[in-house]
Amino acid sequence: MRQRSQNGIIVRKTRYRESSLIVSALMDSGELISFIFKGALKSRSLISPRIIPFAVLKFTFYPKPDKTIFTASDVKVVEDFGIADADFQNQKKAAKFINYASAAVRHGDKIPEIYEILTSLFRQWRAIHGVDERILEAGFMLKILLFSGLKPALTNCAVCGKELSEAQRLWFSPSAGGFICERCPKPADSIKTDAKKALAMEKLINTPFKKYDKLSIANPEILFDFTKKFWNYHIGEVSGAKARRKNTYSRG
Ligand SMILES: [Zn+2]
Structure with missing residues (x-):
């Protein structure tokens, strides 16, 4: 052997x-x-x-x-x-x-x-000590979703594929696969939000963990909630x- x-x-x-x-x-x-x-x-x-x-x-x-x-x-x-x-x-x-x-x-x-x-x-563990845990968790989930082929649709409508301007990213649905345009039907789990959430998600995906404390992200609890619901729907509850x-x- x-x-x-x-x-x-x-x-x-x-x-x-x-x-x-x-x-x-x-x-x-x-x-x-x-x-x-x-x-x-x-x-x-x-x-x-x-x-x-x-x-x-x-x-x-x-x-x-x-x-x-x-x-x-x-x-x-x-x-x-x-x-x-x-x-x-x-x-x-x-x-x-x-x-x-x-x-x-x-x-x-x-x-x-x-x-x-x-x-x-884990290598950045000390550097991320002061980062809001909800931000860290949301960013970790989003990075994993990206490489699992399950990244939420952020810049285009998850249903029709139409490009969304920053101001149009207002409806988020885990089951549809991300943000949805104004015209498409909204599944029961759709949540109306402000245009900043899609941008914040994009930032968390593209920024290394140790630089998370430099990002200014409003309402981390909402961002965490969105990401967690998306994760639970596509990966399963942890x-x-x-x-x-x-x-x-x-x-x-
Ligand atoms: Zn659409």
Whole structure:
């Protein structure tokens, strides 16, 4: 059997039987892979101190086409973002972004940009400390939606495709796929807004996270609400409570 090594970030850790651990990771190839670490929970395990969250890990494993969980033989810490050493609030916040990223990757998908968005967010973690969390979350979702091929229509009507001037971007509908012109029928989930929201969304997509504090965005709660509704419709709800049950972000 040939071994393979690849970088990834842990999205979930589950105990398996007496002393084994199943780890799901978002890989740099943009896919989700599950590994089993046999005996990792034994007290004398040399490997478990290196199976850490909020870090880029290099997994060495035996890929088998007929298996959905690969046996891992080793893991090394490539880049530790230092979030696991921060307080609980920071870990909870970081875990939320991991949940968004992993929710957007379906079985069989390969979207390397999602891995890149997550790692770039974690690399900028200190710089984004003061950014409004709703702005950060909305921007993170929008960037992921873009690379998932699900970017909301912002400059053209989502229904008829007609170009919308800035002043015409007034109706937003998650189910229609973004902003709609005045003439097209409005689905039940359409929300009337002001012309600034589409521009703000465009800015969040095109600006690096660490520069978000330079953007002046009015009503972040509305922008977050729009983006979240769009995300829930196209990707599915990411429940915080469920995420907490599934994840065990403890070291070793
Ligand atoms: Zn239209």
